[in-house]
Amino acid sequence: AQSVxxxxxxxxxxxxxxxxxxxxxxxSYSPSLFWYVQHPxxxxxxxxxxxxxxxxxxxxxxxxAEFKKSETSFHLTKPSAHMSDAAEYFCVVSRGSxxxxxxxxxxxxxxxx
Amino acid sequence: xxxxxxxxxxQVLKTGQSMTLQCAQDMNHEYMSWYRQDPGMGLxxxxxxxxxxxxxxxxxxxxxxxxxxxxxxxxxxxxxAAPSQTSVYFCASRPPGRSGNxxxxxxxxxxxxx
Numbered sequence: 001a002q003s004v005x006x007x008x009x010x011x012x013x014x015x016x017x018x019x020x021x022x023x024x025x026x027x028s029y030s031p032s033l034f035w036y037v038q039h040p041x042x043x044x045x046x047x048x049x050x051x052x053x054x055x056x057x058x059x060x061x062x063x064x065a066e067f068k069k070s071e072t073s074f075h076l077t078k079p080s081a082h083m084s085d086a087a088e089y090f091c092v093v094s095r096g097s098x099x100x101x102x103x104x105x106x107x108x109x110x111x112x113x
Numbered sequence: 114x115x116x117x118x119x120x121x122x123x124q125v126l127k128t129g130q131s132m133t134l135q136c137a138q139d140m141n142h143e144y145m146s147w148y149r150q151d152p153g154m155g156l157x158x159x160x161x162x163x164x165x166x167x168x169x170x171x172x173x174x175x176x177x178x179x180x181x182x183x184x185x186x187x188x189x190x191x192x193x194a195a196p197s198q199t200s201v202y203f204c205a206s207r208p209p210g211r212s213g214n215x216x217x218x219x220x221x222x223x224x225x226x227x
Contacts, residue, residue, distance in 0.1 A: 103148075104155055
């Protein structure tokens with residue numbers, strides 16, 4: 001079985017300060033991990049993904065995430081938040097030939113001016 | 114490229130009515146799926162298909178039917194709508210094989226059952 005826990009349901013930062021969105025996973029085998037972003041009333045857009053290559057993954061819009069197997073974590077970071085980063089973020093796990101995806105419950109990021 | 118196309122984007126139904134949410138993809142993906150999104154719950158899998166003629170249940174299948182007669186289309190049917198089915202629905206597709214293959218989502222369908 002696989003599961004995903006997003007440790008914060010809501011994160012609030014000031015514009016220009018760093019962003020950290022935390023994700024822990026549980027999977028019997030080496031998983032593939034994704035971060036998706038959803039802006040209000042929009043669909044889901046892929047930010048980045050880990051597929052057993054480099055453990056530090058760079059995505060779009062300055063986001064990156066580090067896969068840490070020993071900690072079973074895949075936290076999403078960005079050095080400096082922009083107002084346009086305000087959205088909901090989902091951590092997703094998938095493994096092997098199993099087509100099923102498991103979503104975290106989401107983290108709402110608020111960026112204050 | 115159109116990607117994954119969902120229709121309608123918004124729909125209001127009365128309790129007991131039936132309707133079909135349409136989903137089509139033009140990427141020749143074998144895997145397609147339907148999710149519902151509710152506040153604080155993330156996305157939960159309703160039904161999925163690994164190819165034409167093959168469907169299976171996900172985490173929350175009750176009250177929904179699917180079929181997959183072609184690779185391109187994967188409609189979701191609500192046979193008798195209930196207020197508990199008020200939600201945002203997302204269709205997704207994915208190429209087969211590796212678990213790291215990117216999943217492509219439609220824009221979503223906002224459904225309200227009154």
